[in-house]
């Protein structure tokens with residue numbers, strides 16, 4: 001068993017780390033304070049192939065494996081977790097399902113611009129009453145001639161306002177078991193599509209989130225993704241990959257917070273010596289380093305499992321997401337603790353990491369939902 005990245009993966013990691021340090025880092029605090037989306041920085045990421053990482057080259061993507069994808073997101077999140085979620089959502093739950101389930105016409109029209117970084121995309125599953133209980137969809141899609149008419153409201157849509165293509169789940173057959181849900185490729189220029197006001201979030205302040213309102217939204221029949229009634233199969237498979245992306249984001253946040261904590265512990269003195277020399281602080285640093293490594297390995301294992309079989313990595317992805325997200329909250333907490341009162345100041349990066357960390361155990365399935373997925377797999381034997 002070899003735990004090292006191969007040469008290509010290591011080169012990619014270095015390239016993305018340089019991009020993060022040189023392009024994302026300079027204004028990361030300002031974007032967080034002002035809540036501004038990193039338009040230029042994400043466009044730059046697109047030029048580097050980071051918006052089509054797991055899309056094959058024939059569709060304009062970088063054709064990377066899932067391990068490389070996870071490593072890249074870790075490096076982005078180490079510096080700018082808002083950019084990491086923007087890229088993760090566009091790659092895993094928008095571009096990927098179009099590549100996996102779309103026809104050639106849909107791929108040419110929507111996947112190629114996504115993969116080549118000309119546009120970013122989003123994913124609309126959650127509704128007010130359908131978060132963890134995702135099959136409880138109320139959005140309806142009724143076929144009328146060459147169109148489906150969609151009505152409903154999707155909440156908490158990452159890349160709202162900035163995205164140009166969204167995978168939207170809606171009920172096509174209310175009588176069917178598991179809700180008769182179908183997936184559609186929807187664009188904001190379709191009649192009846194609108195975004196609501198941006199959410200004021202605790203963290204990830206530079207990412208854009210809002211509801212999507214579908215009011216007699218006219219979606220061409222050609223934009224049905226897969227087949228009618230395929231719906232939950234498509235988002236659930238996409239979310240397995242998405243959860244690896246969020247696990248990687250969580251590892252990156254933890255690394256970023258931990259690096260700040262280590263630096264501070266070596267500089268800050270109390271009782272005549274750097275606080276790193278107080279064993280209580282050194283042991284916290286040891287625990288964080290160990291937990292980060294464990295989460296990284298779980299995440300890379302899930303990514304490697306997905307590379308082996310895109311339909312069988314659910315439990316591994318759930319374990320990685322569960323552990324990495326809860327780990328990153330613990331590490332961010334300790335990073336603030338090690339900073340003392342200064343950790344509570346907006347002048348220090350750990351304060352932002354602490355807020356950014358919080359959502360990782362909530363979105364793309366809460367920790368409780370991950371435990372449901374894992375326990376089902378374990379109990380099924």
Ligand SMILES: Cc1cc2nc3c(=O)[nH]c(=O)nc-3n(C[C@H](O)[C@H](O)[C@H](O)COP(=O)(O)OP(=O)(O)OC[C@H]3O[C@@H](n4cnc5c(N)ncnc54)[C@H](O)[C@@H]3O)c2cc1C
Pocket residue numbers: 089122123124125126128129130131132133155156157158159201204209359362363364365366367368369
């Ligand atoms: C910043 C942000 C961005 C997001 N981006 C997107 C996006 O792009 N697209 C999208 O579709 N969604 C998105 N979401 C939505 C996110 O996936 C949901 O918020 C999440 O799935 C939880 O759903 P909920 O908020 O309705 O909570 P609920 O489902 O109401 O859960 C509330 C609590 O009950 C617990 N719970 C629920 N059911 C069970 C159960 N059976 N057993 C034990 N505990 C349970 C949950 O774990 C949680 O603790 C985003 C959310 C946030 C905060």
